Amino acid sequence: MTTTATTPRVLGLDLSITATGVAYSINPDSVGTATIRPRTRGDERLVEIRNALASDIAAADLVVIEDLPTHAHGAGITGMVQGAIRVACYDHATPFVTIPPATLKKYATGRGNATKADMRMALFQRTGQDLRDDNQVDAVWLRAAGLEGLGHPVVDLPQAQRAALAKVTWPQAVASC
Template sequence: MNPRVIGLDLSLTATGVACWDGRPLSTIRTVASEGDERLRRIAVTVRADAFDYLTNTGCDLAVIEDLPTHAHSAGITGMVHGAVRCVLMELGVPYALVPPATLKKYATGKGNATKPDMRMALYRRAGIDVRDDNQCDAWWLQAAGLDYLGHPPVELPKDQRKALTKAKWPAILPFAGVGGAA
């Protein structure tokens, strides 16, 4: 059985989600919501995407694009990270943090890749054409988690896969994969 990994590209206005259960890529849009209601909406949706209460099953790992180094202690996106991490902890879902440059290096081979570069890499490697940058990043985050756990969804050059060593992986994971999971 493949590990169940969810990819989350967190943002207050448009959070990209690659679900573990095969649902299409999606975006949690909160533009119509106000204030902290946006945080609650994201948290509630991530809870529903990370765990299926009908079957009592959830994902084995969540992979989140980390905040840029200069933004770790402040900012609205940090509030989104806090809300989502609390939900994942409540559900008992371990999560990994992948720096933006690491995700870009993994997907394209370049740590300074542009959004169009990321979309083109997704199309070339997986045949998936998405116009939403948030969904594209969520797919690559999910792919990074699957790859780390030994189930890469696409073939990538060794140098690109090596970028995964720069991510912050949880110490205890349900699968021990090629990527070096503990």
């Protein structure tokens, strides 16, 4: 599927303190990917990641973040990274949504317990993109899920997979995109 010039700018983020996957719009028909690998140590990495993403967040119509796994809510360094990025979204008045890992996997592959290899293969089969970085693979799927949720699908998927996003609560600010 291709998109149009009115396609919302959706930023997909697979957050991690050591390797954050990023998927962003280059133009309506293509996606760029990157991995942020902080060079600083300790909590300074939070600032480095936030600063690296600030302009992308400011330019986005929606940021889609992979949520923490259910068993990890409220704990761990990834939660701290997520907090730093949520604050950056608020600073730039950019709406964001979180998608649970199992929901993202079901959307991408049809199975909520898909492996990283399954996610990568599904991306290759559906888009032709052969990304070697699992962080970027997840970020691309997060961006695709965000566009799907806003009514601008970029990947042709069976209805059962698309239905996985029905439980996601999309921000009101972008519901009309």
